[in-house]
Structure formats: structure tokens, C-alpha cells
Amino acid sequence: MDDDSRTKRWERRTEVPLGTASLLYLAAYAVHVLALGLSGAGQALCLAVLLAAWVLFALDYAVRWRLSGDGARFVRTHWLDTLVLLLPLLRPLRVVRVYEAVLHRRGRPRLTLHARVIVYAGLSVALLGFAGALAVYQQEHAEPGATIRTFGDAVWWTCATLATVGYGDVSPVTPLGRLVAVGLMACGLALLGAVTGSFSSWLLQVFSREEEPTRDGPGDSEGPPGK
Amino acid sequence: MDDDSRTKRWERRTEVPLGTASLLYLAAYAVHVLALGLSGAGQALCLAVLLAAWVLFALDYAVRWRLSGDGARFVRTHWLDTLVLLLPLLRPLRVVRVYEAVLHRRGRPRLTLHARVIVYAGLSVALLGFAGALAVYQQEHAEPGATIRTFGDAVWWTCATLATVGYGDVSPVTPLGRLVAVGLMACGLALLGAVTGSFSSWLLQVFSREEEPTRDGPGDSEGPPGK
Amino acid sequence: MDDDSRTKRWERRTEVPLGTASLLYLAAYAVHVLALGLSGAGQALCLAVLLAAWVLFALDYAVRWRLSGDGARFVRTHWLDTLVLLLPLLRPLRVVRVYEAVLHRRGRPRLTLHARVIVYAGLSVALLGFAGALAVYQQEHAEPGATIRTFGDAVWWTCATLATVGYGDVSPVTPLGRLVAVGLMACGLALLGAVTGSFSSWLLQVFSREEEPTRDGPGDSEGPPGK
Amino acid sequence: MDDDSRTKRWERRTEVPLGTASLLYLAAYAVHVLALGLSGAGQALCLAVLLAAWVLFALDYAVRWRLSGDGARFVRTHWLDTLVLLLPLLRPLRVVRVYEAVLHRRGRPRLTLHARVIVYAGLSVALLGFAGALAVYQQEHAEPGATIRTFGDAVWWTCATLATVGYGDVSPVTPLGRLVAVGLMACGLALLGAVTGSFSSWLLQVFSREEEPTRDGPGDSEGPPGK
Numbered sequence: 001m002d003d004d005s006r007t008k009r010w011e012r013r014t015e016v017p018l019g020t021a022s023l024l025y026l027a028a029y030a031v032h033v034l035a036l037g038l039s040g041a042g043q044a045l046c047l048a049v050l051l052a053a054w055v056l057f058a059l060d061y062a063v064r065w066r067l068s069g070d071g072a073r074f075v076r077t078h079w080l081d082t083l084v085l086l087l088p089l090l091r092p093l094r095v096v097r098v099y100e101a102v103l104h105r106r107g108r109p110r111l112t113l114h115a116r117v118i119v120y121a122g123l124s125v126a127l128l129g130f131a132g133a134l135a136v137y138q139q140e141h142a143e144p145g146a147t148i149r150t151f152g153d154a155v156w157w158t159c160a161t162l163a164t165v166g167y168g169d170v171s172p173v174t175p176l177g178r179l180v181a182v183g184l185m186a187c188g189l190a191l192l193g194a195v196t197g198s199f200s201s202w203l204l205q206v207f208s209r210e211e212e213p214t215r216d217g218p219g220d221s222e223g224p225p226g227k
Numbered sequence: 228m229d230d231d232s233r234t235k236r237w238e239r240r241t242e243v244p245l246g247t248a249s250l251l252y253l254a255a256y257a258v259h260v261l262a263l264g265l266s267g268a269g270q271a272l273c274l275a276v277l278l279a280a281w282v283l284f285a286l287d288y289a290v291r292w293r294l295s296g297d298g299a300r301f302v303r304t305h306w307l308d309t310l311v312l313l314l315p316l317l318r319p320l321r322v323v324r325v326y327e328a329v330l331h332r333r334g335r336p337r338l339t340l341h342a343r344v345i346v347y348a349g350l351s352v353a354l355l356g357f358a359g360a361l362a363v364y365q366q367e368h369a370e371p372g373a374t375i376r377t378f379g380d381a382v383w384w385t386c387a388t389l390a391t392v393g394y395g396d397v398s399p400v401t402p403l404g405r406l407v408a409v410g411l412m413a414c415g416l417a418l419l420g421a422v423t424g425s426f427s428s429w430l431l432q433v434f435s436r437e438e439e440p441t442r443d444g445p446g447d448s449e450g451p452p453g454k
Numbered sequence: 455m456d457d458d459s460r461t462k463r464w465e466r467r468t469e470v471p472l473g474t475a476s477l478l479y480l481a482a483y484a485v486h487v488l489a490l491g492l493s494g495a496g497q498a499l500c501l502a503v504l505l506a507a508w509v510l511f512a513l514d515y516a517v518r519w520r521l522s523g524d525g526a527r528f529v530r531t532h533w534l535d536t537l538v539l540l541l542p543l544l545r546p547l548r549v550v551r552v553y554e555a556v557l558h559r560r561g562r563p564r565l566t567l568h569a570r571v572i573v574y575a576g577l578s579v580a581l582l583g584f585a586g587a588l589a590v591y592q593q594e595h596a597e598p599g600a601t602i603r604t605f606g607d608a609v610w611w612t613c614a615t616l617a618t619v620g621y622g623d624v625s626p627v628t629p630l631g632r633l634v635a636v637g638l639m640a641c642g643l644a645l646l647g648a649v650t651g652s653f654s655s656w657l658l659q660v661f662s663r664e665e666e667p668t669r670d671g672p673g674d675s676e677g678p679p680g681k
Numbered sequence: 682m683d684d685d686s687r688t689k690r691w692e693r694r695t696e697v698p699l700g701t702a703s704l705l706y707l708a709a710y711a712v713h714v715l716a717l718g719l720s721g722a723g724q725a726l727c728l729a730v731l732l733a734a735w736v737l738f739a740l741d742y743a744v745r746w747r748l749s750g751d752g753a754r755f756v757r758t759h760w761l762d763t764l765v766l767l768l769p770l771l772r773p774l775r776v777v778r779v780y781e782a783v784l785h786r787r788g789r790p791r792l793t794l795h796a797r798v799i800v801y802a803g804l805s806v807a808l809l810g811f812a813g814a815l816a817v818y819q820q821e822h823a824e825p826g827a828t829i830r831t832f833g834d835a836v837w838w839t840c841a842t843l844a845t846v847g848y849g850d851v852s853p854v855t856p857l858g859r860l861v862a863v864g865l866m867a868c869g870l871a872l873l874g875a876v877t878g879s880f881s882s883w884l885l886q887v888f889s890r891e892e893e894p895t896r897d898g899p900g901d902s903e904g905p906p907g908k
Contacts, residue, residue: 613863
């Protein structure tokens with residue numbers, strides 16, 4: 001239990017710096033991809049931020065590995081962390097946890113379960129979609145024969161993909177762009193399933209709660225009974 | 228509780244006028260968008276109706292804010308009302324509530340939970356889809372290179388989007404049209420999730436209810452036993 | 455209860471003839487649409503079968519209305535029957551009920567709830583899809599600029615629509631074809647939601663049932679303990 | 682029960698050889714389809730492996746039929762096995778079972794129900810998608826007017842189909858290719874429904890479990906209380 005609490009303390013202390021590093025990573029990647037007219041120094045700065053953030057993530061992974069006391073099992077039991085280390089664009093998803101932790105520290109009451117799933121899944125879809133649109137735009141925009149030519153196209157394509165609508169007016173043509181697209185489909189489907197499922201079960205809950213007052217008793221809607 | 232009951236009384240009194248104003252708003256917007264050959268006076272009338280309805284919505288929002296007794300918290304706890312105030316095309320969704328209130332006042336028995344979710348979500352999808360088709364048509368029809376050229380195209384595109392089919396034979400090309408499309412995807416997905424979920428759970432319920440009579444006893448299908 | 459039992463007796467007696475009439479209706483419609491080289495007499499026979507079947511449906515509707523003893527309320531409480539009377543292509547869905555009744559009469563054990571929902575929804579989707587493909591093909595195949603030119607195209611388009619995949623390589627262009635398409639999307643989504651929901655809950659049930667034997671006791675897989 | 686245990690013993694003994702044969706079948710089919718420059722001898726070897734594996738499957742089916750002691754009923758009660766015998770490309774799905782059996786034999790703890798459904802459905806989707814992409818590629822790549830010209834296109838199309846996104850930038854044009862596509866849509870939808878459903882219910886479970894510690898008691902996050 002000592003190891004556990006040390007791991008927990010580590011996680012509590014590092015979550016805000018690591019969350020900030022995640023957002024910096026995403027921002028630096030966005031600038032790197034979108035700011036085509038950036039000078040060489042600007043590009044170098046972006047790459048430096050990307051590298052520094054990634055080193056931070058690797059350090060955090062290493063420290064948590066050592067604190068866990070597990071051997072090679074850690075890689076498998078924490079496969080999500082391992083995957084995020086290899087694909088740091090998924091890192092900003094951690095911000096969702098930081099957001100909750102910050103809310104919690106300020107003593108805010110927790111949201112209801114459904115609201116939390118919707119907020120977290122919505123936030124995750126937004127971050128994931130932004131990262132995916134950046135990655136697809138980077139792969140596609142200079143390709144001959146590509147239909148995704150501006151970042152706006154990439155965002156539009158991402159929305160149509162995450163909603164599983166898939167118009168096909170624009171779509172990736174390069175192998176790497178298509179690989180990102182498949183990842184986006186898989187993650188997006190799972191997260192959207194969570195949003196849709198929670199929303200519909202919340203709707204059902206709301207409707208059944210609305211039904212109760214009419215059974216509780218008369219006079220409720222006529223004004224307070226004197227008390 | 229006094230505040231609450233005053234809010235409730237306010238809501239009960241305003242729901243029919245506000246519902247009518249919502250439908251007028253939608254109708255005026257539809258005329259404004261679709262009646263291209265309308266004279267200047269007709270267009271001015273439409274805009275006057277749009278503005279008057281919006282002022283009514285804003286007044287209702289202000290009154291409910293004051294009655295609630297909350298300060299700035301009201302904006303956050305009633306974020307849905309705030310959003311609807313800013314995007315009045317979502318307003319007609321309130322008609323769904325009015326419809327229920329009117330049914331209730333006439334002493335009609337409530338529908339079962341599943342039926343209500345299906346009716347409300349279906350009605351909401353229809354109103355939302357109509358408003359969305361109007362907005363997309365307004366943005367797109369005059370754009371060079373657009374594929375949505377008639378209102379029929381816009382309605383067809385809206386249906387394919389709300390069902391997440393997304394043929395892509397027609398699709399928006401302007402940034403604003405695409406923004407509306409993304410909103411339509413998000414709302415539509417959530418509402419369709421509700422419809423699909425309720426329908427399938429209702430189907431399961433029906434099948435399990437149909438199974439019971441065969442267990443209850445024999446002779447049920449042979450005619451009444453003399454009583 | 456006397457009225458109820460008379461209605462039930464009527465339904466039991468008419469279900470097989472009406473089911474046969476439904477299938478004849480669908481077959482005659484298919485021949486009417488697909489057999490382009492049919493002689494005038496053949497076409498007249500098809501139309502006669504279509505009309506005769508529809509008159510049967512109308513008679514059944516009238517008898518059940520009278521037996522129910524309800525007045526105008528019948529139209530609303532039996533809105534599904536009313537809709538089916540107006541759109542007789544939906545009629546073959548009744549075959550699903552006949553299929554169950556026949557199985558039941560032969561003393562076959564009922565399928566489990568999940569299996570029944572999957573079988574009925576699957577059968578309904580198949581019948582609905584066939585009728586929809588016929589209707590869309592009839593509207594589209596002679597239209598200039600249409601992409602649905604053969605019945606194979608129409609079936610392929612129907613499958614892509616019912617699965618909400620919607621490639622868009624072929625899609626209807628006429629207003630009536632698109633109206634059928636929207637109905638197909640709505641029905642298909644609901645029925646597919648039922649299939650998907652039942653299948654996934656059945657999967658979960660299977661997995662949880664598979665888990666139990668390993669808990670029940672050892673030796674179960676080593677052979678019978680002597681009994 | 683003796684028959685049952687003999688069937689079980691048979692299944693336990695054959696699962697690893699049959700699983701290996703399934704993978705060999707899939708591999709031989711992949712080589713047969715993709716290795717266009719293969720010499721005549723190589724092609725003959727592939728066909729021999731395909732035939733040998735299929736004979737093994739048929740033998741297994743026959744033995745299990747005889748062991749079951751059922752007559753013609755076996756074909757109906759084991760319709761999934763019958764279908765797999767006729768469409769051996771579905772055979773590799775059995776590998777999913779072998780994977781579980783191997784894990785079980787090594788004494789590994791079972792995964793939780795949700796994790797198992799996700800892993801099995803994910804694995805099945807991957808195998809099914811690979812087999813489907815191969816079959817579609819074989820039908821389409823040499824067809825004039827086809828848009829699926831490389832195996833990469835076929836895989837990309839398969840992913841877009843299984844996720845029900847359906848861009849339509851590439852899509853099958855031959856009748857057989859479209860038949861495979863429809864099967865892929867049906868199976869993919871069911872399996873994806875299982876993945877999405879389990880993932881979202883797992884998400885809900887995780888969130889509700891995360892909520893409990895905050896109720897259990899204070900001090901949990903402040904360090905161990907001396908024990």
C-alpha cells in the first residue's frame with residue numbers, strides 16, 4: 001500500500017505540470033503544422049517544445065514504472081500509458097483527468113455520472129479530433145491528387161468521420177493519412193458510443209424523474225401548502 | 228420554494244405564447260429564406276417577426292433569471308436556455324414541451340415512457356432538421372461550386388446526415404454551412420441515439436410481454452371460460 | 455372480453471390468408487417493376503393481383519374496426535395498421551407474425567427472446583429492403599442523370615443505406631425516390647438498432663453464461679463423476 | 682452426458698490443430714490473392730493448403746455430428762458451424778476461441794467480461810476485415826472501372842465499411858464484390874455494436890467505481906494510517 005500511495009502522490013503532484021506539457025505539445029504541433037510561413041527559428045522552437053514535452057512524458061512513465069514495483073508486467077498492465085508514450089498526440093486526453101482533478105480540488109460538487117461521461121467523452125473527442133485533423137492535414141495537404149487541401153477541409157472531414165457520417169467529398173489518399181483515419185474511426189466510434197449511450201440513458205432518467213412528481217401528490221403545482 | 232413556485236407559475240403561463248412565438252420565428256425564417264421573389268415589404272415583415280420573437284425570448288430569459296434569485300450562476304445552470312437564446316433556431320424545440328403540457332391539461336393519459344421518448348425525440352429531430360436544412364440552404368444555394376442548390380437538396384442532405392448515412396452526393400462547401408452541418412451531426416446523433424435506444428428497448432419489452440400470456444394459463448385463446 | 459376474443463379469433467383465422475396475400479402483393483409488385491418485357495396481359499394480371507390483395511387488406515381493416523367496437527379512436531390506436539393500409543408495401547412485414555404463428559401451432563419451442571428479436575428484425579429488414587429497392591428502382595431507373603440504373607444497383611444502394619454506411623456511389627435523384635430513401639433510413643435505423651442491441655446483449659449473455667461453468671465446480675470437464 | 686463429454690474432449694483436443702489450420706487457410710488464401718508473381722508451383726501449393734485445411738474442417742464437422750448423436754437436427758442447431766464450413770473464410774474466427782483456451786490452460790486469470798467482449802470482438806473484426814479485404818480485392822482489382830485497385834485500397838475500404846463511415850471514394854462495382862461487402866456490413870455492424878456497447882458500459886462502470894473511493898472515507902489520499 002506504501003507503493004500505491006507513493007504512486008498516487010506522484011500522480012497528484014505531476015498531473016498539472018504534465019497536463020500543461022500535454023497542451024504545450026499539442027499547441028507546438030499545431031504551430032509546426034499550420035504556420036507554414038514560420039521562420040527556421042520558430043520551427044526549431046516548436047520542435048524543441050515537442051521534444052521537451054515528450055522527454056517529460058517519458059520521465060513520468062519511467063518514475064511510475066519504478067514506483068509501481070512491477071517488472072515487465074507494468075508495460076502490459078499500463079498498456080494505455082505505453083501506447084500514449086509512443087503516440088504522444090493521444091497525450092492531451094490526460095487533460096480530461098486534470099480538468100476533473102482541478103474541479104475536485106476547488107471543492108466543486110461532482111457532476112452526476114451521466115454528465116461526467118458526456119463532458120469527458122465530449123472533451124476527449126474534441127481533443128482527439130483536433131490532433132487527428134492536424135495529423136491528417138500534415139500528411140495530405142501537399143499530396144498531388146489530395147482532396148484535403150486546407151486545415152478547414154481536414155476539420156470538416158474529421159467531424160464527418162467522428163460522427164460516422166462520412167460524406168466522402170474529401171477523404172485521405174496517402175497511406176499514413178488513412179492510418180490516422182482508421183485510428184480516428186476506432187477511437188471516435190468508442191467515445192461517441194459512450195456519449196450517445198449516456199445521453200440516451202440520461203434522457204430516459206430525466207423522463208422517468210419528470211413522471212414522479214405527478215404521482216407524489218396533488219397541490220405541488222398549486223403553490224406551497226402554508227409551510 | 229416561493230421563488231420556485233413563482234418560476235413555475237411564470238413558465239406555465241408563458242409556455243403557450245412562447246411556443247407560438249417559436250413557431251412564428253421558424254415560419255418567418257422559412258419565408259425569409261425560401262420566398263426569394265418576396266417584395267421588400269414582405270421581407271421587412273419577416274425580419275420584424277424574427278426580431279419581435281427574439282425580443283420575447285430575451286424577455287422571458289430575463290424574467291426567469293430574476294425570479295430564480297440566482298446571480299451569474301443562472302447563466303451556467305441554465306446553459307441550455309442561454310444557448311437557445313443565442314441560437315434562436317433551436318427555440319422551436321420548446322414546442323415539444325408545450326405539446327406535452329397541452330396534452331396534460333386536457334387530461335389525456337400520459338404515454339408510456341418509451342412512446343414519449345420516441346415522440347419527443349422524433350418531433351425534435353423533425354424541427355431541428357427543418358431549421359438545419361433552412362440554415363444550410365441559406366448559406367449554400369448561391370455559392371459557386373455548391374452541390375446543395377435547391378431546398379429539396381438541403382432536406383435530402385439533412386435526412387442523410389441525421390441518419391448518419393452521409394451519401395456525399397450533395398454536401399456543404401461553405402465554412403458556415405459546414406458549421407451548421409457539424410451542429411446537426413452532434414444534435415442528430417444524440418437524439419437519434421435516444422430514438423434508437425428507446426425503440427429497441429420498447430421492442431424487447433413488447434416481445435417479453437407477448438411471451439407472458441402463453442405462460443399464464445391454457446384456454447386463453449379458446450374463448451372466455453363462461454364468466 | 456367477448457369483443458376481444460372475437461377480434462382474436464378473426465386474427466387467428468385470417469393471418470395465414472392475409473400473409474399469403476401480402477407475399478402475393480410483393481411478388482406481383484416485383485414482377486410489375488422488374489419484368490419490363492412483360493406483355494400487356496401479364497401487366498394487367500399483376501395489377502389485378504395488386505388490387506385484389508389491397509381490397510383484402512381493406513376488408514380485414516374494416517372487419518377489425520367493427521369488431522373492436524371503437525369509433526374513430528381505432529384509427530389512432532391502430533395507427534400502424536392504418537399506415538400499412540395506405541402504404542401496402544409495408545404489408546409483408548405481417549409475414550413475420552404469420553411465421554411465428556405457424557411455428558407456434560406446430561408446437562415448436564419458442565426461440566429465446568434475443569433470438570426472436572434478431573430473427574424478426576432481420577426478416578423485417580430483408581422484406582422492407584426488398585420492397586424499398588423495388589420502389590426506388592421503379593422511380594429511378596428511367597430518370598436522366600440517375601445513378602441507380604439496374605435492380606442490382608438498387609439492392610446494393612439499399613444495403614448500404616440500411617447499414618448506414620452510405621457510400622454515395624449510387625444514390626436516388628428523384629423526389630419520390632428520395633422520399634422512399636428517407637423512409638428506408640428511418641425504418642432501417644430502428645430495426646437495425648433492435649438487431650444490434652439484441653445481438654450485443656446476447657453476446658454479453660453468452661459470455662457470462664460461459665463463465666459460470668468454471669465456477670460451478672471442478673471435474674466438469676474431466677468426465678461424468680460416475681452417475 | 683457421455684456424448685457431451687466426448688464432444689467436449691474432441692473439441693479440447695482439436696482446437697489447437699484446427700486453429701492452426703484456420704490460420705494456415707487464411708495465410709494460403711492471402712498468398713494466393715496477393716502474390717501475383719507467384720510461380721505455378723507456388724500457386725499449386727497454396728491451393729493444396731486451402732484444400733487440405735478445408736478437408737480438415739469437414740472431417741471435424743463430421744466427427745462432431747456423429748458424436749452429437751443428433752440426426753439432421755445437428756445442421757440446424759449448429760447452423761453457425763454449417764455456415765463456417767461453407768464459407769471457410771469465416772473459419773479464422775475460431776482462433777478467437779483457441780486464444781481463450783490457450784490463455785485458460787496457462788492458468789492466466791480471466792479478463793473481466795467487458796474486456797473479453799472487447800478483445801474477442803476486436804480480434805474477430807480484425808480477422809473478418811482482413812478476410813473481407815482479401816475477397817473484395819480478388820473480385821475487384823482486375824475489373825475495368827473498379828476503384829479498388831490495390832490491396833491498400835481494399836483495406837481502407839474495409840475499415841470505412843466496418844466503422845459504417847462509408848466515404849465512397851472507393852467502393853466495389855462487381856456483383857460478387859458487393860455481396861462480400863454486404864456480408865461485411867452485416868457482420869461488422871453486429872461485432873462493432875458489441876464493441877461499442879461493451880466499451881460504453883465499461884466506461885460507465887469505471888466512472889461509477891471511481892466515485893466510490895470518495896465516499897468510502899477521508900484520509901485515503903493522505904497516506905496510510907499507520908498499518
